[in-house]
Amino acid sequence: MSVPEVENGAQDVAPEHGVEAVVRLDGLSKNYGDQVILDRIDLTIHRGEFVALLGPSGTGKTTLLRILSRLEDASSGRATIAERTSVVFQEPRLVSAQRVWRNVVLTDGRGEKRKSAALDALKEVGLEAKARSWPKNLSGGEAQRVGLARALYRSPDLLLLDEPFGALDAFTRRKAQDLVLRLWADHGPGVLLVTHDVEESLLLADRVIVLGGGHIQADIPVTSPRPRDTTSADFNAVKREVLAQLSHVSPHVSPDHPAHRFYGRTS
Amino acid sequence: MTAVTNVAVPPRAVRTFSREYDAARKRRRLPKMSSTWNVTLRILVPVALIALWQLSDSLNWVSAHVLPGPLAIIDAYKELWSTGDLQAALPISLQRAGIGLAVGGAAGLVLGIAAGLWVTAERLYDAPLQMLRTIPFIAMIPLFVVWFGIGETSKVALIIGASIFPVYLNTYHAIRGIDPKLLEVGRTFEMSRLEVIRFVVVPMAMPGILVGWRYAAGTALLGLVAAEQINSQAGIGYILNTANQFQRTDIIVAGILIYAFLGLVVDLVMRGIERALLPWRASHVGA
Numbered sequence: 267m268s269v270p271e272v273e274n275g276a277q278d279v280a281p282e283h284g285v286e287a288v289v290r291l292d293g294l295s296k297n298y299g300d301q302v303i304l305d306r307i308d309l310t311i312h313r314g315e316f317v318a319l320l321g322p323s324g325t326g327k328t329t330l331l332r333i334l335s336r337l338e339d340a341s342s343g344r345a346t347i348a349e350r351t352s353v354v355f356q357e358p359r360l361v362s363a364q365r366v367w368r369n370v371v372l373t374d375g376r377g378e379k380r381k382s383a384a385l386d387a388l389k390e391v392g393l394e395a396k397a398r399s400w401p402k403n404l405s406g407g408e409a410q411r412v413g414l415a416r417a418l419y420r421s422p423d424l425l426l427l428d429e430p431f432g433a434l435d436a437f438t439r440r441k442a443q444d445l446v447l448r449l450w451a452d453h454g455p456g457v458l459l460v461t462h463d464v465e466e467s468l469l470l471a472d473r474v475i476v477l478g479g480g481h482i483q484a485d486i487p488v489t490s491p492r493p494r495d496t497t498s499a500d501f502n503a504v505k506r507e508v509l510a511q512l513s514h515v516s517p518h519v520s521p522d523h524p525a526h527r528f529y530g531r532t533s
Numbered sequence: 534m535t536a537v538t539n540v541a542v543p544p545r546a547v548r549t550f551s552r553e554y555d556a557a558r559k560r561r562r563l564p565k566m567s568s569t570w571n572v573t574l575r576i577l578v579p580v581a582l583i584a585l586w587q588l589s590d591s592l593n594w595v596s597a598h599v600l601p602g603p604l605a606i607i608d609a610y611k612e613l614w615s616t617g618d619l620q621a622a623l624p625i626s627l628q629r630a631g632i633g634l635a636v637g638g639a640a641g642l643v644l645g646i647a648a649g650l651w652v653t654a655e656r657l658y659d660a661p662l663q664m665l666r667t668i669p670f671i672a673m674i675p676l677f678v679v680w681f682g683i684g685e686t687s688k689v690a691l692i693i694g695a696s697i698f699p700v701y702l703n704t705y706h707a708i709r710g711i712d713p714k715l716l717e718v719g720r721t722f723e724m725s726r727l728e729v730i731r732f733v734v735v736p737m738a739m740p741g742i743l744v745g746w747r748y749a750a751g752t753a754l755l756g757l758v759a760a761e762q763i764n765s766q767a768g769i770g771y772i773l774n775t776a777n778q779f780q781r782t783d784i785i786v787a788g789i790l791i792y793a794f795l796g797l798v799v800d801l802v803m804r805g806i807e808r809a810l811l812p813w814r815a816s817h818v819g820a
Binding site: 335336337351353355357359361363365368372373400401420 | 714
């Protein structure tokens, strides 16, 4: 097996289109033994770019996100990832023993003294009033917004969103999507959103990437201006294209493809 | 009846129930108790038992030599107080239990944290500790007497031994029980190991750690009782031994009740500490 070569730091990446890349993957592969999860992925995301990653369960979405968030190493290839990267997970992952504001600054060693900064971040997600609450007293939508505030607090160059709205009801979900768009517009990080929801990806992203069989099957630009109308002809044309791509995705490359392993997981 | 659906629904009688709701009417399910009534209910059974106990003494159902009544016990306390025995014994016993709990608990805490955080530490000493744990510590008394003599050292050593394991086990399990997903947050956000321990691990493990200390306080008291059976020259155990020699059942019962009272106080103190340290866990009253 070849030695994984994963590098952090965007400093050595030449600007492209005048904007720095926050993710650059060159032939990134991941395998567990003989089972190939990711097969020579090439992907570049720039600052200020909103990319959605679509694909059925078992196509390696979660693995890719875990590599980008340094939770896993790739098997081969090269990854250049922005140092300041924040993740919003599927579940809020708040420390229930710490008050909301402390959860926001948790990732800052000087946690004690950063209360005003925490309050600023909470204000951006509209939860200033909950700063002194305990996480268990938050609703699901509020907890995810605290997760967003925690991610923003680091002023990330790259924001990774792992199906952050999956567990929310339709109404709360729409409000959270609007919030993410606003925060993205205000702060301009590169965003990679992993989702199962085609409509969500088209509402939010500049580019929709369809992952299938461990490689990038399609990279579809979404150019219509925001806010987007889900009933417009434009929108539905792109939606049909994405759905067509998704229907081509074979859930697994071969009968013994690792996809089988991941069905129980949240890929 | 008019059709509400165009799907063929097989006929079936539907049984329903109906209730009238009237907010003005008092709720019946959960009667709101006055605090006086609440307290009365709580002390009813203990008070009745004590009254029965006194009655059995006054009516000579049980010989005073076998079980003296509550009033005789109060007299015994008065006697112990006037001779100064009680005032002399309590601090000594409390000191033994306190030192033993503090040293044993601290050792258990350090070992538990290390084993929880580092696999190397766990591999090094978890198995031997688990083996030692299975020995009932009271069985160690004869050995402790041989090792440490019949003085204070063997008594405190026994209490230390009794306190280590509850704290060790609960601390270790509390740390291992932390959701790995929370620890992943620390990794993705590049928190240092020390920050993760301070802001995530310790706060999240605190409930388990405190359970360990509460257990340890209980076993320390048990250790105290057992240790004070060894040739006590002072302390509550000494009062009990002396009373035993003179067949003073009233003083024996008085001594036993002091142990019980100490257990109660220790439990109250530990609950207070838990409330102070775990505000985020504020337990709710049932129903």
